[in-house]
Each structure stands twice: as C-alpha cells, then as structure tokens.
Amino acid sequence: MHKERAGFQTLVAKVKSYSPQADLSVLERAFKFAYDAHSGQLRESGEDYISHPIEVALILTDIQMDIETLTATLLHDVVEDTGISIEEIAQNFGPLVAHLVDGVTKLSRLDFKNKQEQQAESLRKMFLAMAEDLRVILIKLADRLHNMRTLKFRPQVKQKVTAKETLDIYAPLAHRLGISRIQWELEDLAFRYLEPEAYKDIATKVAAKRIDREAIIAHALGTLRNQLDEVGIKADIQGRPKHFYSIYRKMMAGRGFDEIFDLTAIRLIVDSVKDCYGVLGLVHNVWRPIPGRFKDYIAMPKPNLYQSLHTTVVGERGEPLEIQIRTLEMHRIAENGIAAHWGYKEGARPDKAFVSKLTWLRSILEWQQELRGAEEFVDGLRIDLFADEVFVFTPKGDVIDLPVGSIPLDFAYRVHTDIGHRCVGAKVNGRMVPLTHELKTGDIVEVVTTKQMGGPSRDWIKMVRTPQARSKIKQWFKKEQKSENIDKGRDLLERELKRLGHLADDIMDEAFLTEVAEQLTYLSDEDMLAAIGHGGASVIHIVNRLVALYQKIKGINDAEPIAIPTQSAHPTSAEEVQVIGLDNALVKFSRCCNPLPGDEIIGFVTRGRGVSVHTANCPNLPSLMQQRERLIAVTWGSKTAADYPVRIEVVGMDRPGLLQDVLQYLTESKTNITSMQARTTKEQEAYVSFTIIVKDLIHLDRVLTRLRKLRDVFTVKRVLSASGGKGDDGNAGSGTEGK
Template sequence: MDVNKLKEKAASYLPPEQVEMIEQAYFMAEEAHRGQLRKSGDPYITHPVAVADILLDLQMDGYTVAASLLHDVVEDTPITLEQVQTKFGPEVAMLVDGVTKLRRIKYKSKEEQQAENHRKMFVAMAKDIRVILIKLADRLHNMRTLKYHPPEKQRQKAEETLEIFAPLAHRLGISTIKWELEDTALRYLNPQQYYRIVHLMNKKRTEREAYIQEVIATLKTQLKEINIENADVSGRPKHIYSIYKKMKSQHKEFNEIYDLLAIRIIVNDVRECYAALGLVHTHWKPMPGRFKDYIAMPKSNMYQSLHTTVIGPNGEPLEVQIRTKEMHKTAEYGIAAHWAYKEGKVVSKESLSDKLSWFREILDWQQDYGDAQEFMENLKTDLFSDVVFVFTPKGDVVELPAHSVPLDFAYRIHSEVGNRCIGAKINGKIEPLDTELKTGDIVEVLTSKHSYGPSKDWLKIAKSSHARNKIRQWFKREKREENIRRGREEIENELRKLNLDPHRFMTDEALLEVSTKYHFNQVDDMIAAVGYSGISALQIVNRLTEKFRKEQAIEEKALPETKPPVKKHFDQGVRVKGIDNLLVRFSRCCNPVPGDEIIGYITRGRGVSIHQVDCPNIQDEQDKERLIAVEWESEESNQTYHVDLEIRGSDRKGLLNEILTIVTDSKTNIQAVSGRADKNGTAVIEMTVAIYNKDHLQKVVDKIKRTKDIYAVRRVMS
C-alpha cells in the first residue's frame, strides 16, 4: 500500500490536518528506513505502512496512525525522539516512545531484556491505551510475515503472542485481532494439529453451510413475524484455535465438537435482543446451564451479548449470539471502538477511565517489583486469566480472576477490609478463606478491628496479584513499624544500662539532630535501621549523650565526690486524672493492657472500671457523664494482664501443640486454652495469655502469625 491509499482511507473519516500529518509521518519514515529491508526482502517501509493500515481499519485517530508509521524510526534509524517531537508534537512522540524497545541498557539475559521491554510497554499503556493498540497492530503484521524467520524465532514469537498479546487483545475486546493472532500462533506452534483441524473443517463445510442457511432462513421469517425488522442474521464459524483449545481441555476428538459454528443475530436495540431470545427459546429447546446474559452483566472488556445454546434442527446443539449493532462494533473492535472518531471528534480518555480501571493498577504494581520478570508473571496471572462474577450482600457485582478466593474478594472491596478479614460467608454459610469462588456466589467478608492483620500464608492462599500486592504492602509497612518499635526499645535499653532516663535524651529535637548527622531523611528511618541492625543502638546513644557526657566530665573534675546514680523507679497501674486514692479495677470484657488507649467508667460502689476506648460496652453505654479520663502510670510493668486471643487456621495434626510451644518459648504464661475444628477444616483456638504490655502482646501475636497454616489472629472482646 502506498501513501496515496493510506491518505484515501484516512480521509474517509479524519479531518484534513490529521491526514496531512499522516502523510508527513510517512515521508519521514520512508526516508529514515530507506535502504533497509525486511526478512522477506521487501523494503522496510512496507511494515510501518501495514501497521498504519490495520489501525486505519480500526478507525484510530491521526496521532496514533502517525505514531505507527514512526514506531521503529527511533529504535532502528538515526532519528531521535526529540526530532519526532519537534516535527509532530509531544503526543506522537509519547506514543512512539511507548512502543520503542530498551536496547541501550545491558541486561543479564535475553529474557530479562524482554521482560523489561514488556514492563515499559505496559507502563506506557497505562498512561495512554493507544500505545498497546499500535503494539498489537505491529505484532499482527509481524505474525503475518513470520514465515520468513527461522523456526526457533517463529516458535519464540508465537509463544509470546499466545502468552501476552492475544490475551491482551481479548482483555481490550479487540476480537478481530485476537482471533488472527491465536490462529497464526497455533500454525507455528502445532502445525500438525492446525492443518488437521483446517482439513476436517473443510470436509464438512458444504454440509454445515446448508444447515446454517436453513437456520438463518427460519429465523429471518420468524423475526419479521414479531416485528423485528432489518435484523442481520449470519453464521459464524468457530476459529481454529478455539476448537483446538476445546479439544485439548475437554479431551475430545473433532467429531465430538458440535458447536463448530454459531448463529449471530444483530438487532436495533436491547428490547429486541430479549425479544429475539424469547423467539429462539420458543422455537428450539434451550440446553440447561448454557445461557449467559452479558448485556445485564458485561465482560471486563466491555463485551455485551446474549449467548444461548439450543437443540437446533436435526437434534444438534446450536449456539446463538444476540446483540445490538453498537454491541457488535464493541465486540469486534473493543476499546478501539471507543477511540474511533464520532462526528469529527475522538472520545475523551476520561470517558474510558471506568472501563480501564484495572489498567490503572498496573502503575501501582510495577513500583512494587524490582524484578521485571516477576512483574510479568503476576500480570499474566491476573490480567490474562478468565474471570468470575460474584456479588456483595447488597447485590453489587465484583469481577475477579478465575479461581479467586474470599481473600481476593475482600481486597478488591478495600485494602482495609482485606487486612481486617477473619473469615467469610459464601451464600450465607461460613467457609474457609481458601474456598474457590464461582460466578453467582454472594460473598460477605467477616472483619474485626481487633484482627492483627494478614498472615504469611495469605500470600499462598490469594490468587490475584491485586490481593497479593496489598498483602505484601501490609507486611512491608508492618515490618517497618516493627523495626521502629524494636529500634526504639534497643536505644532505650542502652540508655538504661547507663542509668539514664530515655525520656530526657530521646527528645524529637535530639533524635532529629542525630539522624541528620547519620544522613537519614527521617528520624523513623534511623530508628528502623537500628531495628534491622543497619546501625547499632550504642552509636545512636553515644551521639545522644555526647553533650551530657562532656558536661559530666567537667563537673567530675570540679567535684570529685559525685552522688551515686539513682535508678529509675517504674510505677505500675492506672491513674485517674486529677483524683488520687480512687479504687480502680480492670474490666473483663476488653482486658486492657499497658499501651492500650483507656477510659474509666465510674461504677456504683466498686470504684472506677478501666476499659479500652473502643470497648463495645463503653460505646453502647447511655450514661456518658460517668466516663472519666484515666492514664497508665507507666507502660513498663512487672504486673501481668489477661488477654483473650482467637486464632484461626487450617486444621492439621500438631497445630495446637506448635502454637502452645511458640507462646511458651516467648516466656508468656498461658492461663487457658481450648480448640475445635469445624466441618470445613478450619481450626479455631481460643487462648488466654498473661501479658505485660501491648508491645509484649504484639510480639506474641507476630510469632503465632508466622506459624504455617495460620489464617488470622484477633484479640477477643466480649
């Protein structure tokens, strides 16, 4: 195709200035690639022209078509991205950059380079979807000309196409490209099966065509009888790859596949879709479980249609698809249909944001993966899998990757719902967290604000990368907080060894000054570094006490007789603010421990009852005037406090013994323990432990959570 044919096709729907831009892009590409040849021996310019032609068939905007003509110039010619931007503007330059491979960086292996190229493409695609449309058109033409490459290259390109590009075309709803990519890839990966299926299909072609014509004639007559005019009824043969996949997954021979073709009915509006469905079901008996309503519940790639399978003429199964003209356009061209020009202007990116919400997550994900290959594996697992549709108790639809479990559902609702999850109800019945969800399930997540967050086993249970990333983020954040807590303790302990008061030396100003000297951005970064042994607590203490030690040395010279150091005495118990000598007692409903936020409740004749601030009994109390402010005299104590824990996990032999050993090894007394297992295989262990303070409790919980097969640990409030 020469530039004149490109211009002619573009002029059929694009404004003159964009047609002119496409022509100028052609001239730049033609000059840049002059002298370069394809493997076929054709001039290289034939490739970008073919890519542009595919995009013009999708009716893409002029910027995308111009970028497609230039998509290889930065990578394969002396022309720079800056030159492209100067001549065609930032929009075209951004699209060209998005599809340009990373060749100037050295990688350990070819696989690593390929993964990084894909990561770059997906990140660019998340910013502007047109990047991947150019890439899909580029891959489609490369697959059409794959025969000129050596067998090893053919196989590698075909595998990559089936793993990444065909599923991506499916996710974007561009079935015209998806089917051709899949069929062409199969031809190179399994030519024997490909040509066998082609041969078998050709053998029965005449017989099938006569059968389809009979069905079409019947339907057209009956549609007119119910006043559905201008309906387009046609036969659609199954694609070779879909037949191959069905034979392989269902272990069937070709003659056992009945739905080799389908009837497609295209009508004017949604009302006529359901009317046509009623007619089909009235005339032929529907097969149970084979009806799908993708109009009421569209697929994630915006596909809408009614699917039903009936026992047609001759007693053979017949698949029927019913949709409107607009739905058909979206089914064929997917997201590209929403970029196509309508009355002279392209649909805005903002109007597509809801349809591409899953895409925006790509940007979030890629920041969590230093390894591009790990990023691609997670991407393939989540984006390119089949989906299930489940419901919230309020009836909202949630789309999840196939094989998802309640944890995936919980994190899809909100990350905090996932972090606080302690169980789930599926269709009103409590089920284990690793139960596989099916389309139509109603899922209710059971949460507790006293849950101690995810367990390590959740990373094995969750199936979606969305959920696994949220769990990883929690551990990353939690580990930091744990390191900060441990670091602060170590600094305080070093100060106490020197008989110094931590509160005096660990002021915000002093810590900030020391963190600056050690080149930390924040005080917490320095304290966390102590926690994970990046820097010693003694180094920090030496800096904190530097001035004090100098002053002390001067005093010692002036006054040889110094007073012996006084050890700090740590008070115990709770103090009622502003009142002395009041009887206090700890409530058994919430069992507060030092470190909890607490409040007092004035009882009749029994002094002040101490509760946690969020204790349900306090929240429900009507007489708020009897509440009184209280505080811990110290969070350091030799006194122990009873805390009730509920531990949930997968029931297995020895689980209870393991937990008892872990708690005992942490030098924690167990006051009471009981356990049971339900019929779903979930073990529930209830334990009362003697705790010194909240930090002690956290350490015990962390150790329990690291135990294999433990799902959730929560503090029980009665």
C-alpha cells in the same frame, strides 16, 4: 514508489470511510517523511521498508483509530531504524505524535526472551507505557500482527521464538483490551508456526465439515429470519468465523472435535438492548437451550467491556448451535475493543471514567509497585492477565471480576483494602462459608467485617489467589511492624558484625548503609534494616556487602581480614573457598543447597568437621541462625573446581515426548545428569527432578533459561533442598526452592 503510493491511497480511503472530516494533510506529510527516512531499506521479504508502516496503519484503520495514532504509526520505526530523532518528530508533527513514536520505540527495545529478571522488567515497562497512553500498545499490537503475517520470510528458529512471544504476551494483551479481531489472528498465526501438525489437522477437520456446517447454518438463518419478521425485529444475521487456536485449546482440555459447540455458530446484531433479550426469548422458543450454556455479558460485561448474550441450543438435526446476540455498538466494541472508545474525532481520548473501568490494568499497576522479585511479578501477571475469570456480585449488584480459584478474601480486597483487612467471615448467596470457599460466576458475596481494626492473618498470604490481595496483606505487615523491624534489623546487624570481630560503629555508618541499600535496590537504608528485621533479607548477605564496601573504602586488603573471631580449625586448602579469619580451615560444601561459584555464601563451624558452606538463601539458614556464634563469613577463592552438582525441577504439560525434549537439550548442551525422578498429577502436569553437573551459577542460569523455552514447559527452578532432607549439619530441610 508507485506501489507504496497505492498502499497509502488505500489508507486514506479507509480513513475517509469512517472519519470524513479528518485532516488528511498530516498523514500525507508523515508518509513522505517516513518514505524518505526509510529510503534504501528493505524488509526480509525484499519489499521496500515503507510498506511495513503502511500495512500497520491499515490494520489500525480496521479498528478505526484516530489521525494522531495513524500518523505516529507511519513514523513508528524511523527513530529505531534511521538517524531521525524524537526532537525532529516533535518539530514536524507535534509533541503528542512524538510521544506515541517514543513510546513505541521504547517498547521495541524490550526483551521478553531473556532470563526472568529481564523479562519481568520488560513487562513492567510495557504496562507503565500502557497506563500513560494505551494507543502506544495498540500500535505495537498492529506492528506485531503485520510481522506475524510476514513471518514466513524470517529464519525458522526466529519464527518459533516470535510465535511463542506472540502467544504468551501479545495475544493475551489484545484479548484484555477487547480487540478480538487482532487477538484471534495473532493466536491462529502463532499456532500455525508453533504447532504446524496440529494446525493442519484442525484445518483439515474444519474443511471436511464445511458443507454440512454451511447447510445447518443456512437452514437456521432461514428459520430465524422468518421468526424475526413475524415479531418485527430487525437483525443482521451472520455466521461466525472459526478460529483454529480456540478449537485447539478446547481439544487440549479433553473435548473431542465433534463436542466443540462454536464450530457451528451464528451472530445476531440488533438495534437495542431490549431487542437482544427479545431475540433470546425467540431463540429459546424455537430451539431447546442446553442447560448451563447461557451467559449474560450484557448485565455482566467482561473486564475488557465486552457485552453480548451467549446461548447454545439444540438444532433441528440434534446438533449444538451456538448463538451470540448483541447491538451494533456492542459489536463495534467486541471487534475494536478499547479503540472503539476513542471515537473518530482527531485528538479524541477516552475519558478517565472509561480508563478506570479497566480494572485489570489498574490492579497490575497497583501491586507491581510492591513486588521486588521477578519470579513473583511474572507469576502474578499470569494470574491477573492470562487466567480465566469468574464474575461475582456485591450485595448492591456491582460486578467484580476475579481469577478462577479466588476466595472471599480476594473479593474483599478487590472491593477495598480496609474491608479486606477487617474481614472475619463471608456469606455467599446468603449462606456463611469459610474464607477458603472457592467463588463461582454468579455468586452474591457479602463480606462480614469487624468494627475493630484487627488486621489480616499471616496465613492469608498463602490462601489468597490474586496478587493484588497478597500484596496488600504483605504491605500491612510491613507497615505495621516497620519501626519494630528497623530496630530489630539494626540490632541483628550490629551483633553479627561484633560477633565477626568488626567495628560495628564504623561499618554501620549511614553512608555505608545507604550505599549497600542502593546496591540491593531498597528505597532507603531503613527499608533494608526492616527487611532484615522481618526476615525478608539475609543478615549474612548484607554483612558481607558492608564489610566489602568498608574494606574497599579504607583500602584494606581482602587477604588481610580485620577480624580474627576464632581459633584455626583443621588445616586444608583454601583454593575454592576462603574462610574469613581462619587459615587452613577444613571446608565442605553442604548438600542441602549445593553452593555454586557465583552464589552468596556463608560458613557454619561444625563439630569436628570443619566449616560447611551454605548459600545465603539456604532453606536451613533459619535453623543455623539459632546458633549464630557458629556462623562465619566465607568468600569464593581464586580457583574453583570444574564440576558442581545442583538439583533442578522442570514442571510442564504431561504430554508424550516432554521428557525426551528435556533430555535431548541436556545431552546436546553436554550437561551431565547424575540422577532423575519424575511424577505426574491428575491436572496433567509433569514434574521432573534432575541432579546435573555445572561449572558455576552462570552455567546453571544458561541451562535453566534454555529449558524454560522448551514447548509446554511451565517452570524450571533450582531446588535448594529436598523436602524433609537433612543438610550436612544435621538440620532438617524445608523443601524451599531457589530462583
């Protein structure tokens, strides 16, 4: 216990350095409690497990967290890894500490590595936990940082998975919360494991220029100190550390190593905002500023509340020199982020006004409630959480942050939902622009509105960049037309049931509708009917569910259907697919969507060619619906074939070896490829389409999941029809993609 006790004493000393009045007795109790609970447990490094919570707590003292958070940190693994309950934590340390431990425990159980639906649900839960108490995610970030520091003791396969998850999820979160010291270390550690050769190359190049760089900085520091002494401004001047992943990202964007400005960087910390601008003038007087490289984050703070002046100048030897200027308080916020707003007092919490400034978190919590699809949620999150930003002004001077590529409509909906709905035009910097105009940092945007409540256009859904705006537009149409859509959906459902020969009044009993709505995760049966009415749900899919439920409740055998809608077609085997109400029908799979066992399916009676089988979300279904009398219910039979063709598309970074990596996995997984097409874009993206042979939907999901984990792969999708192609029924394909 001697080593662990020494680590705990280091923790106590660090807390005393920034919070002399803190009650340390609760930390002592938490240490003993955790030590006893983890007794006999070892880390993969061979160390006693208690060393981990101590190291995690030490990380949080670097950002000067309060006693309650540190207490919860020492206890954060006892519920997950021992027989201790949350109730015992509450009895010994109070409800708040128990709440934090419970939050971290639940986050530890989230799975970001499985298929998209599970990943989306895990992300939803993480953001809800953050909204409840942001300290939960701070503990989790520190926990991840220590696990990354000790990643070398884990198996190599797990190293890659953990590093990718860190770079995809945890480092961007640290950035959004403004905790740069944790963000940078997470990025560099993950980069080291994901791209070891690139990491080594950059480390070598940085080391090779160290002597020259130190000489340049030393000379610049001397010049600055002399100038500051002359004008009487006190400043702490320091060189800035280099972060390898930041350099790597800039090189991947096409910049050469010698073109990266922040390789030689200086930071000045002064007493006041006035001194910040005074030092800026002095710097520009001594060295020539590089045009377009000045950024005023004091007047326009970042969404994570970061403030500083940034400028890049030409040094005396002609080398670029990046300079940051900030006050001590700005520096504390830049390093510690949101943690800086808790202060040092026990029990202190940031006020609601501060939390409300975290617009990105509020935005995510707003629009995520409106989205049903996992893919839509994850794609939206990439925009709201991970995308680069532009900062624009309202006419009154308020700063609005938006993702790069945003248009005036995104701005209008960010200001207020009603302004977005009534938007008819926009002025940017006093000039009328189209609603598709791309906004740039520094633009002054004025929204032109109509007094009448006209409402948005459906075209806007495809035009806007932010998920927040898209969600509000969709919600308007759903709300405005819900009553009409409910009636329309009910009518479509009744007609479809009657066409198939079912007793619509019996099957559309409210209890059956409610149960099917719950199965499909709708809030109510009216929401499900409205979804049918506005085209957001397949009536065939819901009819199949209702009929199956009705037959189950009434004890009707599936092999003895209650309806006989048409005469028999050409005789054939029904081992693969059964046509409800038709015996010995000739059955063909439609090439436009290539149904797989496990897909929801619908049949279409063709002229002289039997029944063609489509997926329930086939892109040709809208045109088939125009001949509803020819649609017929079908189900998968008891025996399916071994091989089914399916088209998939892989989108990734256009780099040497990407196609080889994809083909290698498909070969190793014994997945047969029957055709392949590839193309690239100016944006350095590669699009590769394959037709592969799989056994069923589960087999396909397994292939897609593995492909998504390959390096530099952005998306992997099943393609339901080729653009402009035709299905077996002569209907033009729409190019729609499946999940």
